[in-house]
Amino acid sequence: MSFSRLVTFGCSLTFGMSLADNYPNNEFPSKFSWPANLAKLLDVPIENKAILGSSNKEILYTLLNYNFKNDDIVFVLWSHHDRHCVITDKNIVNPIGIWQKKNKSSRLFFKQLWNFYDRKIESYFYYNFAHLYLQEKNIKHVFLVHQKGYIDLTLEWNSINFLNVFLTDIRDRYPLAKDNSHPGIEAHKIFAEDIYHKYNTNDFYIGDKK
């Protein structure tokens, strides 16, 4: 099937943080990011909706409020389970993450309300809601997590078969981005090629574990 647009959602790993064209201000998604590379391979325009520092909750919220076209193809690289956010009615997203050590909400969240199992369950709620939402809209979509450890085969209600490619595995094999933390240009390129290869050779569909 041919698609008119590649739409991607995710965090800094999808944004292409601190790559050659957007370092140090990171004001726009990088043309070296994996979505830009994947769009070239698929020969379609790219809409990279990734947001720096996003939690899975924010990714879901962004996805639900996006105006999709029928012939879009959507790739989501979900974020760290740890992260959370509080959203206000003015659409202000207050991120909660371990890097925000000066933020009292974040500190208290991790001290009082954080639990490994809970963060996983809530992420899987968001993955499955996004999947069923896109499925009902007949929007083709592929879901990825950035590390293998995030895949949980014990949740019987989970209906998502994540694509078996992990950016964390690739990142450390190549030079890092200019912030010396995020994946570098080569890692993004290889990741996009791996996704493309899986996409072309597998019954990749997101969907049901069948």
Place this chain on the structure above:
Amino acid sequence: MVAKMDYNRLIAFGCSFTYGQYLPDDTFFLKPDAKSKKGLVKSIQKKPSKYAWPNILGEKLNIPVVINESHCGQSNKAILHDILNYKFDKNDIVFILWSNYDRHDVFTAKDHQWNINLYMSNVRSKVYFKYMHNKFNTTLENYFYFNLAHSYLKEKNIKHEFLLYHDRFLADFKWNKIKFLDVFFSRVNAPLPKAYDDLHPGVEAHKQFGNLIYQKYKNSEYYTGDIK
């Protein structure tokens, strides 16, 4: 009017308003005090009340088995978790009276969670309501839960109807797919005698609520499903 199929089981999910807390068959008075009953009554019920609305509804619908899967004090997050982990049969019909927005749960295992409630004095509850809670965010999270439950049951072809206790819980998100049944327990409960704690709905309120759900179900084309 839509054709109604025969169901073998009615499965109800919810909180104390579905459980029937403090109704006559399930309540134990710790220290009865005629002057100030409040605070002295203690619920020790081990199973949902036979007077609770799911039983009334099951009887009216002539469904042979009513399974009340509600738990007192549950948040909507925990109700969703219960739904996702429940083994449904194809001839089940599911009614969910979703809970209040003033509570939350943090799961620590499949069958264990930390309860967080606006009226609890523990540190977790205080932190949650001071730093994590605002009306929009809470409504948003609850609508995530409602919509996942709906899409999940719909995909499994399990007939389901969703209810809210109060119409102030209704919200307008463009991606919302749920049309709640237009029966709100708060309206039924307000003028009627309360349960033994002077707070929860009493026997008559449960009876009227069950009957009202039945009337809506019987007479309308309503399906909790997609907003057309």
